Amino acid sequence: MRKFILPLLFLFLFILESLFVEFLPAKIFGFERIFVPHFLFISLLFLTIFVGKKHGIIYAAIFGLLFDIVYVEIIGIYFFLYPFISYLIYKLLQVFQANLITAFLASLLGISLLEIGVYEMNFLIHVTDLDFMGFINLRFYPTLLLNAAITLIAAYPLKWLFEKHSEAMRTE
Amino acid sequence: MPQFFLNKRLIILLVSIIVLVALIGFSLRERSKLSWPEQFVKDTTGWVQSLVSKPTHFVAGFFENLQDLQDTYGENKELKSRIENLVNLEAQVQELTKDNQELRDILGEKTTLRDFKPLPATVIGRNPDRWHEMIIIDKGKLNGIKKDMAVVTATGLIGKVKNVTQFSSTVQLLSAMDPKNRISAVVQGKKDVYGFVQGFDDKQKLLLIKAIPSGSKVEKGQTVVTSGLGGVFPKGLMIGKVVDVRPDQYGLNQTALVKPGADFYDIENVIVINRLMTQPVKSEISDGKVREF
Numbered sequence: 001m002r003k004f005i006l007p008l009l010f011l012f013l014f015i016l017e018s019l020f021v022e023f024l025p026a027k028i029f030g031f032e033r034i035f036v037p038h039f040l041f042i043s044l045l046f047l048t049i050f051v052g053k054k055h056g057i058i059y060a061a062i063f064g065l066l067f068d069i070v071y072v073e074i075i076g077i078y079f080f081l082y083p084f085i086s087y088l089i090y091k092l093l094q095v096f097q098a099n100l101i102t103a104f105l106a107s108l109l110g111i112s113l114l115e116i117g118v119y120e121m122n123f124l125i126h127v128t129d130l131d132f133m134g135f136i137n138l139r140f141y142p143t144l145l146l147n148a149a150i151t152l153i154a155a156y157p158l159k160w161l162f163e164k165h166s167e168a169m170r171t172e
Numbered sequence: 173m174p175q176f177f178l179n180k181r182l183i184i185l186l187v188s189i190i191v192l193v194a195l196i197g198f199s200l201r202e203r204s205k206l207s208w209p210e211q212f213v214k215d216t217t218g219w220v221q222s223l224v225s226k227p228t229h230f231v232a233g234f235f236e237n238l239q240d241l242q243d244t245y246g247e248n249k250e251l252k253s254r255i256e257n258l259v260n261l262e263a264q265v266q267e268l269t270k271d272n273q274e275l276r277d278i279l280g281e282k283t284t285l286r287d288f289k290p291l292p293a294t295v296i297g298r299n300p301d302r303w304h305e306m307i308i309i310d311k312g313k314l315n316g317i318k319k320d321m322a323v324v325t326a327t328g329l330i331g332k333v334k335n336v337t338q339f340s341s342t343v344q345l346l347s348a349m350d351p352k353n354r355i356s357a358v359v360q361g362k363k364d365v366y367g368f369v370q371g372f373d374d375k376q377k378l379l380l381i382k383a384i385p386s387g388s389k390v391e392k393g394q395t396v397v398t399s400g401l402g403g404v405f406p407k408g409l410m411i412g413k414v415v416d417v418r419p420d421q422y423g424l425n426q427t428a429l430v431k432p433g434a435d436f437y438d439i440e441n442v443i444v445i446n447r448l449m450t451q452p453v454k455s456e457i458s459d460g461k462v463r464e465f
Contacts, residue, residue, distance in 0.1 A: 015217075015220065015221055015224050017300035018221070018297040018298050018299070018308075019225065019228055019297075020300070021298045021299070021300045022225075022295065022297065022298040022438075022439075023228075023232055023438065032377065034302055036301055036302060066217070069210050069213045069214060070214055070217045070297075070308075071297070071299040071300060071301065071304075072299065072301065072303075072304055073199065073206075073304065073334070073335060073342065074196060074199045074200060074304070075195045075196070075198065075210075076191075076192045076193075076195035076196040076199065077196070079192070080188060080189075080191075080192040084188075118301065118303065119303075121196075122303045126349075127303055127304060127349060127350075128303055128349055129349065130374055134374070134375065138374065138375065
């Protein structure tokens with residue numbers, strides 16, 4: 001049973017992201033901004049921080065590939081960025097102590113890196129012609145705000161779940 | 173020893189960047205269909221998504237109904253006033269349809285660019301990162317959906333089918349930026365003006381209709397519909413209303429800014445349009461490099 005909890009959780013978040021966007025209206029609080037949910041990536045980062053590098057990067061690669069195939073149809077963008085940023089965050093948190101506050105800040109940093117990385121890649125392959133300032137105003141700030149709120153809510157349950165999981169792995 | 177590990181890491185990074193570029197190149201090239209592993213993954217997730225999305229649609233629909241109840245009274249009043257005109261219009265339409273049919277019979281012309289067969293579908297997913305504006309619908313190849321078909325909602329055209337798998341397909345919305353995605357459109361007026369839907373203004377949320385000849389007159393408020401002259405789209409699908417017209421970069425053409433009739437957000441049910449009129453063989457009419465729809 002324990003083995004299936006993590007894949008099921010990530011699959012659920014994977015689908016939840018698309019449902020969230022589907023029901024999101026164009027204007028929120030009167031602003032026409034683009035809010036991108038990163039539920040899956042936040043939990044992947046928490047997995048890397050609280051369970052371990054190996055787990056984090058493998059799950060990040062698998063779900064990055066899935067994301068690319070199902071939602072983006074250009075394979076490579078998330079397949080590369082998810083594990084790469086997970087690894088960077090893991091390295092960063094070796095310097096600091098891993099607790100709720102550092103994990104929160106690190107996941108915010110991870111999301112900003114992801115957003116900028118995806119923007120640069122899409123700009124490179126001409127999926128978008130939005131200029132950088134436009135990107136920052138239209139997408140970056142709102143996305144960061146949304147995900148900060150989500151991380152704030154989900155941080156404690158995620159930490160609890162992953163710590164329990166890693167303890168159970170150790171005793172096995 | 174540390175030197176060696178540093179090198180190993182560097183090599184992994186370099187190899188993964190090479191793989192990344194190769195994969196992106198592979199998926200960006202013009203593909204008539206997806207490779208079978210991709211189709212398999214999409215079908216599997218599509219099945220899970222439709223399992224999840226049906227109850228969610230039900231719950232969301234319930235709350236929407238509650239909201240609708242609030243302004244029922246006002247709506248009812250307005251609709252009642254409209255219904256009186258409707259009876260008149262209906263009689264007129266019937267007469268015109270009959271007339272049209274008779275004239276068509278005399279001419280011996282059976283199908284027109286306007287005729288199509290609708291295939292209803294439900295939205296089961298949407299691209300969360302919203303760079304590539306795409307939705308996933310629950311009908312696929314087995315239901316008769318083919319690549320490049322037009323997709324509409326009750327209020328207008330929203331996009332075209334980008335890829336088809338056995339049980340689901342992805343629809344690229346008009347709001348996606350894709351230079352290859354061109355739709356032949358016509359601005360309805362005293363004299364029809366032709367152009368291409370090409371691109372979307374992200375900040376103003378307006379569609380761009382390009383390649384309108386500079387001499388032709390396009391005014392604010394005119395309706396834009398598909399022309400049916402491309403390949404697979406039928407004639408007369410609503411696109412939107414003209415908001416603004418401006419000369420293009422070199423002053424040879426005009427660009428019309430069009431407010432789309434359909435809402436690109438909160439889409440639940442769509443109709444895929446299967447045009448009945450046969451399509452000319454592509455190699456006969458073009459060199460196959462530029463695709464127009």
